Amino acid sequence: GQSLEQPSEVTAVEGAIVQINCTYQTSGFYGLSWYQQHDGGAPTFLSYNALDGLEETGRFSSFLSRSDSYGYLLLQELQMKDSASYFCAVSHSGSARQLTFGSGTQLTVLP
């Protein structure tokens, strides 16, 4: 099976940088994705990493180390609107056309 671990809660102040870590265990790993979900809303896609390294998209960056089965989401210049839950998800050969989601990290941005 697959398992993912990420912190349940993270708190940071506006303008700061925060890193949300995700470790996973899976066979036949394909890629690691990140999704954002505001309270009462739908998950929205942020990024996908299949290769080692850092991918940057505006204020958000995502990193993957396949050898360490580890990735993180980096949020810079935090804004109040970034308060949300962030989910990492793995795609893997056992079920390549579906994602297995972590339990989510609740990010609270304080003024």
Next chain:
Amino acid sequence: DAGVIQSPRHEVTEMGQEVTLRCKPISGHDYLFWYRQTMMRGLELLIYFNNNVPIDDSGMPEDRFSAKMPNASFSTLKIQPSEPRDSAVYFCASSSSPRGQDGYTFGSGTRLTVV
């Protein structure tokens, strides 16, 4: 495109009643997924379709749950009979990429309450 469209947004029903949730995926997306989200279990995949064909329904909790996709633009998830433990937010998502590399697009969800 209007995105993935789900209906209804909210559903309150009595235990034992039949519930039908509806989903219209994004045109051109070949993959459709039904997820359930609860505080206890997080986001769970129930079933997914590729080109209208059910591929993996191992996440469907039990025989009370069934899903269909009669054409590329419509899918239903039915619960009969419903039970209080089925209360959750049900999301439909669609994708054009087999591994999610372009992301899944989720609908707004149906919040189901079974009393």
